[in-house]
Amino acid sequence: MGTSTSRRMDDSDSRSRSDDSSDQDSDLTAILQYLIRSGQVHIISSNRDDSEDEFVAAASPPRMMDSPPNTKELDKSEISLATQQACGLIHSSGHERPNSIAAMINARERGMFGRSSFTQGDRCKITNNYIPNKMKTVATYHSKAFCGTYSEDGNYFLTACQDRNLRLYCTTEGKFEMLKTIQARDVGWSVLDTAFSPDGNYIVYSSWSECLHLCRLYGDSETQDALPLCPEERRFCIFSLVFSSDGREILGGANDGFLYVYDRECNQRALRIEGHDDDVNTVAFADSTSQILYSGGDDGLCKVWDRRTLSELNPKPVGVLAGHMDGVTYIDPRGDGRHLISNCKDQSIKLWDVRVFSGSSGQNNTRKAVSDQTWDYRWQKVPKKLSNPKKNLEGDTSVMTYRGHRVLQTLVRCHFSPEFITGQRYIYTGCAAGRVVIYDVLTGKVHSVLSGHRACVRDVSWHPHRQELISTSWDGTLGRWTYSGKIASAIEDADITCRLDQGFRGLRRSRRIAQQRERQQKSQDAPEQKNVPGC
Structure with missing residues (x-):
């Protein structure tokens, strides 16, 4: 989720050191970095107001771009x-x-x-005139809300909160009614990701655990099945997970740099692929065929994988997309098998065409840019060189870059707007400044900024068939946004x-x-x- 310093420190601890005091200092450093990395310890300013979230100060709204976006490509x-x-x-x-x-x-x-x-x-074209613009708080928790997503048919909404509870709501006919609460198991710090199965009968969630957990939504059963991934690292988590289109497999991205595929029919791990040099923060299937996989990590790279050629012994992506200058936090495929967007700690969203891969020069430039970063996005302010860079990295093969939101404190997510009601005209994302930012895909400009939360908006989900979206915030609230106007x-x-x-x-x-x-x-x-x- 952050840098991989703690893992590197763990590796270096096995080396001999001649000076005992140096050993102790290194051990303390490693322990502190480990605790910070896992979310068990936060650095908090001593003069802050206890009534405010400890991260709000670092998440001031970004300054908008002075020059118009470059839409040449x-x-x-x-x-x-x-x-x-x-x-x-x-x-x-x-x-x-x-x-x-x-x-x-x-x-x-x-x-x-x-x-x-x-x-x-x-x-x-008609409904795009009525983009959601007014928020109503529909749920309030006593802890940070991490995940919030509609089911594929839009009839249910699932949230995951740091209080270790998952909550399922009924959203048919404009309702927002609690159906059930599921207490998560084996949670280290918080539930990190959730997903609905394609048939809508199950949900799966991940946390700081060596297992995924599968829950049945219907009936009276409260049984949860643990799906062991058998990692090699002791401190392990899955940051991102998704079902295949047939529901048979679950794809996950982990903090050990590997991609995991769990086969539900065989009830065992099917693949463990070494994918990135650092945390794998996000994974996705390219389309309904479930053959092409996308992944993004803290090494700043997005990678494209073909299931038909994957081998654990010698895993090679079919292509790499380079151009970001820091870790990738989220990937959302367009669903056409050719395009995707990626959210990044360099404070940008990039649009990619997977038929145009990056060469070795672009990949090396991304790796260098990431290694040169000396800040930690979880509690520090954004460096000026990332806030408004003058030009893209050499070798950047992205189609478009969108700027105007903040990616801080956590793995903020972005999505394409629904095809049915918007024609995927927009890209929308959460923001560390407590906002929802909506971009126009065609112009690269910010279409609208929805302000209503007091802390980071980590996740946002647009209803597949209604002009309505729900924002999930670290202030412990869910906001439902609808259009407010003459009609x-x-x-x-x-x-x-x-x-x-x-x-x-x-x-x-x-x-x-x-x-x-x-x-x-x-x-x-x-x-x-x-x-x-x-x-």
């Missing part, structure tokens, strides 16, 4: 064209669309769009997509048909369904 990239089509800015049909919502609806009613009516891009009531209406696509007459007709089908269904035996109390 982005403008000519494939992702720029794909994003413009997905969010309705341009159309593959060649038909010119009006810009305003009123003009689009008027043109549709006059038949100017032909039989196709509104396309998915048209709907995204807020229309956006909050669950039938907005139907209205945009069919008009009010079509909506009334579809409701009549739905009611008829419901009456018919009631007369038949309903199939057995999963039952979650309270939802």
Whole structure:
């Protein structure tokens, strides 16, 4: 999670030293670094106000870039064209669309769009005018909240808190109701990551433990299965984990520099791959095939792996993405198998095309830049050379760099906005200054800054089908963000997509048909369904 100094110190302790006092000093240094590294000890200023979080002072809002972002590579990239089509800015049909919502609806009613009516891009173009901007606190804890994510269908929300509890909420039809609390086991400092299984029946979580823990969400069973990873290091944790698309495997990134794959069918570790020179802070599957893996670590590199060619004895990535100047904290794939974004302690998010790998020169420049860092992001302020660098590293092969948020104190996460309602037009991230920062993918600029928390926002999750996101903060609160404006009531209406696509007459007709089908269904035996109390 931090630097690998403690591991190096442990290695050096085995060497003989001639001076006893030097031995004691080194041992104390190693012990202190170990405690800080594992989160059991924090450096706190003696003159701070006890009522405030110890890290807030280091997380002042960043100064915005004076010059406009350089979009030269982005403008000519494939992702720029794909994003413009997905969010309705341009159309593959060649038909010119009006810009305003009123003009689009008027043109549709006059038949100017032909039989196709509104396309998915048209709907995204409309809803992108109503990005969430107002927060309501929906949960408050007495400890720092670390993880918060929607299920794939958006019906549930899962959080993990430093009080060693996981909490599951029902979020159907705009609700936010507690369903159950799961007490985590074998937790050293905090639960570090969670994930829903693709079928929605299980969750898995990780902590400072040699095992992952698998929990069943449905039914009355409170059984938790320990999934041993059998690491070689005594002090071990998984910082990041994710299910494969078929739910059979769980991929994890660990503090020993290795990637771990656990096979649920065989109930054992399937792979242990030496991936990075330092902590592996983040892992992901590139797409639904589960064959291509991404990883990012404290060595500043993002690596691409092919499961079909992986070998524990001689693990080699198919490519490396270099250009960051400090450790990578999170990776989010776009889902097209070609693009991803990475959040970094150098205070930037980078957009990558995995078909353009970095050469040895770029990789060496990244390694050198990381090794030259003399600050610790967990409690120190950002150095000026990272706050607003004048140029990228030589050999940087990223498509675009986004700046305007703070990555401090913890592994802050970033994501692409949902495809269904935004066309993945935006990148959003937490921020150590207690904010949510939303970037426009196409311009590189900050689209909006959502301020409402008193401490670091580590995680943010956008609902897959609604203009709504939830921020998870170290101030112990969850904030639900929705749009507040002239047509807020229309956006909050669950039938907005139907209205945009069919008009009010079509909506009334579809409701009549739905009611008829419901009456018919009631007369038949309903199939057995999963039952979650309270939802």
